[in-house]
Amino acid sequence: MSARTHERLIRRLGQHAALFAALGDQTRLMILVKLADGVPQSITRLSEGSDLTRQAITKHLTVLEDAGLVTGSRQGRENLFQIESDTLATAHDALDAISKQWDATLDRLKKHVEGA
Helix, strand or coil, X not given: CCHHHHHHHHHHHHXXXXXXXXXXXXXXXXXXXXXXXXCCEEHHHHHCCCCCCHXXXXXXXXXXXXCCXXXXXXXXXXXXXXXCHHHHHHHHHHHXXXXXXXXXXXXXXXXXXXXX
């Protein structure tokens, strides 16, 4: 990978730092798993089966929303949240780019070792 390509990859991934920071928390991942079925859910429903308060869930949802991973919409007296699949696809693409970079690096190392 050229230095220029490497710089572009770093810049592109840097733009997604908030996304990966949001994904780096066990509670937020649990929330995403609960939302993965595609059915919008309330804070009350998301807190079911958890020791977390609704306030704690709300704070985590704010981080997920700021990262573009979920969106909330008002329905009556409740806010319902759902996953933003486009943002998850962006995360997948970014991780795929990193994977390809590592594959290329490992290929170069293999060629170097085998050629020695």
